[in-house]
Amino acid sequence: MRFARYIARRLLLLPVQLLLVSLIVFFLVRQMPGEPTFLYTGPFATKERVEEVRRQLGLDQPIHVQYVRYIERVIRGDFGMSLRTSQPVMTDVRQRLPATMELIGYAVVFSVLIGVPLGVYTAIRKRGIINRAVFLYGMMAGALPDFWFALIAIFVFFFHLGLLPGPIGRIDLMVSTPETITGMYTVDALLTANWAAFFSSASHLFLPVLTLVFIYMPLVLKNARSAMEDMLGSEFVVYARAAGLPRLMQWRYALRNAMPPIITVTGILAWFLLGGAVLVETVFAWGGLGQYAVQSVVNSDYAALQGVVLLSAVFTMLVFLVVDLAYFVVDPRIK
Amino acid sequence: MPTLLAIDDLHVSFETDRGRTAILHGISLDLEPGQTIGVVGESGSGKTVLVRAVLGLLDAPFAIDGGRIEYEGANLLEYGEAELERIRGRDIALTTPEPRKHLNPLTTIGDQIAKVIRAHADVSKEAAMARAVELLGMVGIPDPELRLAGYPHEMSGGMCQRIIIAMALAHDSKILLIDEPTAGLDVTISRQILDLIRGLVRDRGAAALIVSRDLGVVAHYCRDVAVMYAGRIVEQAEVGTFFRQPLHPYSARLLRAAAAARDRAVGRAEATALLPPALDGCSYAPRCALAEPACEASIPGPAEPAAGRWVRCLRAAAIAHGEVAV
Numbered sequence: 001m002r003f004a005r006y007i008a009r010r011l012l013l014l015p016v017q018l019l020l021v022s023l024i025v026f027f028l029v030r031q032m033p034g035e036p037t038f039l040y041t042g043p044f045a046t047k048e049r050v051e052e053v054r055r056q057l058g059l060d061q062p063i064h065v066q067y068v069r070y071i072e073r074v075i076r077g078d079f080g081m082s083l084r085t086s087q088p089v090m091t092d093v094r095q096r097l098p099a100t101m102e103l104i105g106y107a108v109v110f111s112v113l114i115g116v117p118l119g120v121y122t123a124i125r126k127r128g129i130i131n132r133a134v135f136l137y138g139m140m141a142g143a144l145p146d147f148w149f150a151l152i153a154i155f156v157f158f159f160h161l162g163l164l165p166g167p168i169g170r171i172d173l174m175v176s177t178p179e180t181i182t183g184m185y186t187v188d189a190l191l192t193a194n195w196a197a198f199f200s201s202a203s204h205l206f207l208p209v210l211t212l213v214f215i216y217m218p219l220v221l222k223n224a225r226s227a228m229e230d231m232l233g234s235e236f237v238v239y240a241r242a243a244g245l246p247r248l249m250q251w252r253y254a255l256r257n258a259m260p261p262i263i264t265v266t267g268i269l270a271w272f273l274l275g276g277a278v279l280v281e282t283v284f285a286w287g288g289l290g291q292y293a294v295q296s297v298v299n300s301d302y303a304a305l306q307g308v309v310l311l312s313a314v315f316t317m318l319v320f321l322v323v324d325l326a327y328f329v330v331d332p333r334i335k
Numbered sequence: 336m337p338t339l340l341a342i343d344d345l346h347v348s349f350e351t352d353r354g355r356t357a358i359l360h361g362i363s364l365d366l367e368p369g370q371t372i373g374v375v376g377e378s379g380s381g382k383t384v385l386v387r388a389v390l391g392l393l394d395a396p397f398a399i400d401g402g403r404i405e406y407e408g409a410n411l412l413e414y415g416e417a418e419l420e421r422i423r424g425r426d427i428a429l430t431t432p433e434p435r436k437h438l439n440p441l442t443t444i445g446d447q448i449a450k451v452i453r454a455h456a457d458v459s460k461e462a463a464m465a466r467a468v469e470l471l472g473m474v475g476i477p478d479p480e481l482r483l484a485g486y487p488h489e490m491s492g493g494m495c496q497r498i499i500i501a502m503a504l505a506h507d508s509k510i511l512l513i514d515e516p517t518a519g520l521d522v523t524i525s526r527q528i529l530d531l532i533r534g535l536v537r538d539r540g541a542a543a544l545i546v547s548r549d550l551g552v553v554a555h556y557c558r559d560v561a562v563m564y565a566g567r568i569v570e571q572a573e574v575g576t577f578f579r580q581p582l583h584p585y586s587a588r589l590l591r592a593a594a595a596a597r598d599r600a601v602g603r604a605e606a607t608a609l610l611p612p613a614l615d616g617c618s619y620a621p622r623c624a625l626a627e628p629a630c631e632a633s634i635p636g637p638a639e640p641a642a643g644r645w646v647r648c649l650r651a652a653a654i655a656h657g658e659v660a661v
């Protein structure tokens with residue numbers, strides 16, 4: 001019951017937080033150098049033409065009036081037009097968000113599926129070749145730029161071995177995209193049993209996901225290892241051991257108690273990758289949200305940028321809501 | 336009497352960046368069926384390290400530097416983890432002084448007790464839960480059925496202590512290592528629990544090592560007492576004679592401190608947390624009123640100045656014969 005109340009409170013708080021974010025973003029965006037009207041008029045327009053466009057875009061109004069108008073439209077689901085793509089920001093986002101979600105979704109899932117067991121293993125077996133190898137990998141991966149690894153991976157797997165498709169986006173040009181349900185190709189292909197689309201999109205996902213997992217998984221791994229080490233040394237595991245519980249059970253006690261920090265770092269990874277995967281998106285011509293955000297900044301595309309930032313804020317808040325809920329499930333003390 | 340557990344010349348040290356510190360300097364202690372030994376000494380003297388060593392719980396940076404711990408004809412110090420797992424909690428049970436830290440915060444009390452039961456008994460989860468209820472009842476927890484679904488953080492420290500003791504009683508162990516059982520318990524409950532342990536020892540031929548800083552507990556519930564100081568047992572005797580006439584200057588000081596504390600209605604021995612530096616002579620010499628130059632020249636070995644009295648003090652014979660007063 002308290003659980004439901006807690007969710008309700010968090011969800012009610014969400015709009016308030018978003019309003020705050022929108023306010024900050026709205027004013028910050030307007031401090032950026034560059035003038036969006038040039039996108040319309042070109043750099044050589046007359047002063048009169050520029051003024052006219054500014055009037056059309058509402059940029060001649062006082063800034064607080066602009067803000068109120070913007071919020072009114074956002075509440076109606078209208079994030080304005082992107083000056084660069086000449087499409088509603090909502091339409092742009094609807095195309096790009098699933099691409100990014102699919103990419104970072106797999107990256108996070110595999111980082112956890114591989115990083116947590118490796119972290120737990122190396123916490124338990126403190127010696128041996130695997131431990132050494134994992135340690136070296138963790139040091140190295142933390143020092144490599146992701147786009148560089150991506151280029152190497154493309155060189156090896158596409159150019160040299162020819163095993164995987166090149167960096168040309170999310171699916172083969174010859175394969176038609178699956179019917180849109182979620183917008184994530186592998187998911188939609190599975191849902192519609194479209195195997196050609198599934199294999200093609202999965203093979204295109206392989207290298208970017210590999211890159212992200214290789215570079216960012218150590219975050220999860222190191223965290224899982226240190227949390228597990230702490231818990232293995234904790235008094236209740238020592239006591240479980242003293243009481244004769246088998247090692248497997250001691251490890252389960254420890255892992256269960258190591259879950260909260262692992263959940264947190266998973267949330268942080270997901271949050272980070274939403275923007276942090278932009279170079280990998282660029283290398284693989286992924287057409288995701290990160291690329292869109294960068295383009296919006298470069299072109300002073302106010303509406304698009306505000307939309308993306310607001311969306312990222314929503315995503316961030318949802319991620320940490322899920323993190324909190326997971327804590328709630330794992331740790332009875334929080335109730 | 337055959338011995339149940341024979342600790343012989345146990346040496347334990349602790350390794351840090353700055354080198355190795357010896358913690359136990361040759362502890363010898365025998366435990367017979369039906370015997371309860373009270374281990375007393377200020378905090379930091381090595382009592383907890385001693386009982387944990389018996390169960391093979393000392394991992395690096397602790398190291399066992401020598402000695403034997405004989406149980407059922409085998410040396411426990413040579414046991415591997417799998418062999419130790421078989422006897423821990425079943426043959427030899429341990430309780431701990433910080434009960435709240437020693438319970439898993441994320442699972443229920445019932446689940447934790449059931450796991451301890453099922454670690455050594457091939458019974459169903461339901462049967463284990465029924466036994467858990469019985470054990471909680473034994474240690475005087477009201478409404479034990481209701482407690483099973485509770486979590487450690489919902490219980491008081493005293494309640495957690497009793498849960499730990501209930502777990503230690505799960506398998507009718509032959510040896511009970513009871514480390515500061517009364518910390519955080521009120522007098523009535525401590526008495527109830529110590530009565531319970533005494534009953535088990537008497538009726539089942541078990542034996543107990545009760546570590547306590549409360550000399551009153553030792554006087555009431557133990558047959559013998561072993562006084563630890565700086566990683567050594569400096570005096571061991573039957574409780575009655577010990578309290579009548581302590582022979583080691585440190586024992587005498589403990590008794591005086593306890594008497595003074597009793598007058599202040601506290602009832603605890605004095606506590607200093609620092610392990611005194613290892614010396615070439617008697618480690619108590621810096622604090623001893625009877626120290627003489629010889630005390631700093633060599634470490635006093637265990638001597639028997641009177642029948643049934645074992646003391647590590649150069650002047651024990653003189654003290655026993657009343658030539659000097661402690």
Ligand SMILES: Nc1ncnc2c1ncn2[C@@H]1O[C@H](COP(=O)(O)OP(=O)(O)O)[C@@H](O)[C@H]1O
Pocket residue numbers: 349358376377378379380381382383384385608609610
């Ligand atoms: N975790 C530890 N780290 C460093 N030293 C320790 C640790 N545990 C015990 N020791 C050393 O061992 C000595 C004995 O400790 P302990 O057995 O806990 O004492 P007691 O139970 O008699 O209070 C302490 O004085 C301390 O120097």
Ligand code: SF4
Pocket residue numbers: 583584585617618619620621623624625626627630635647648649650651
């Ligand atoms: S040996 Fe000497 S210093 Fe040590 S307790 Fe006895 S009299 Fe005191």
Ligand SMILES: [Mg+2]
Pocket residue numbers: 382383384432
């Ligand atoms: Mg202790």
